[in-house]
Amino acid sequence: MAMKPEEVLRVIAAARGSAIVVPTMTTAPAWRTIAPDDLSVTCVGFMGGASSMGLGLALARPDRRVVVLDGDGSLLMQLGSLATSAGAGARNFVHLLFKNGVYHTSGAQHIPGGLTVDFAMMARAAGYRVTCAIRDLDEFRGRFPELLKAEGPVFAELHTGLAEQTPMTARGGVPFHEQVETLRARLLRPRAAA
Ligand SMILES: Cc1ncc(C[n+]2csc(CCOP(=O)(O)OP(=O)(O)O)c2C)c(N)n1
Numbered sequence: 694m695a696m697k698p699e700e701v702l703r704v705i706a707a708a709r710g711s712a713i714v715v716p717t718m719t720t721a722p723a724w725r726t727i728a729p730d731d732l733s734v735t736c737v738g739f740m741g742g743a744s745s746m747g748l749g750l751a752l753a754r755p756d757r758r759v760v761v762l763d764g765d766g767s768l769l770m771q772l773g774s775l776a777t778s779a780g781a782g783a784r785n786f787v788h789l790l791f792k793n794g795v796y797h798t799s800g801a802q803h804i805p806g807g808l809t810v811d812f813a814m815m816a817r818a819a820g821y822r823v824t825c826a827i828r829d830l831d832e833f834r835g836r837f838p839e840l841l842k843a844e845g846p847v848f849a850e851l852h853t854g855l856a857e858q859t860p861m862t863a864r865g866g867v868p869f870h871e872q873v874e875t876l877r878a879r880l881l882r883p884r885a886a887a
């Protein structure tokens with residue numbers, strides 16, 4: 694049975710430490726409830742852009758982990774970004790794919806290939822250093838801390854069901870430019886206080 698995305702997000706929130714998190718699509722509304730007021734910046738609207746935004750942050754701040762919470766339809770739309778992320782070779786880059794087989798945010802239309810597309814294999818072929826697929830919450834709970842510490846780029850395909858909310862049903866949240874300002878201010882603080 695597919696994992697509940699909200700439960701996966703709770704595991705991430707509990708284990709992430711000082712990692713910057715970049716949610717997108719249906720992970721976004723859940724994440725702002727589960728991990729409010731923190732080192733996160735939500736990628737909205739820009740399908741396939743979350744990993745590029747996360748990659749920029751990872752390259753700029755090699756002292757921190759960056760965890761991207763991506764959508765499968767989004768990644769398919771920018772499949773070439775796998776090679777970009779892998780090619781950049783950022784050791785601190787962790788790319789988590791919420792594989793639900795649909796474009797949930799826009800009405801749950803099936804993505805091309807449905808659940809048969811093997812994104813972990815694609816990431817491996819693109820050159821990610823660590824890749825895996827995880828189907829079970831206990832397995833994810835056990836493996837996430839090690840994925841978070843592993844030498845990246847790391848990619849994990851997470852088999853998840855549908856989220857309770859989408860950005861369409863749960864609108865709002867902090868406007869993007871304000872999130873960026875807050876994140877920048879927090880990252881510019883002296884390391885000891887960060
Ligand atoms: C280029 C482009 N086409 C279409 C859309 C409309 N759109 C917004 S979200 C979305 C679906 C996202 O699906 P997925 O990445 O699988 O995330 P999920 O909603 O399943 O979490 C679509 C098609 C868009 N934002 N950009």
Ligand SMILES: [Mg+2]
Pocket residue numbers: 764765766767791792793794795796797
């Ligand atoms: Mg999806």
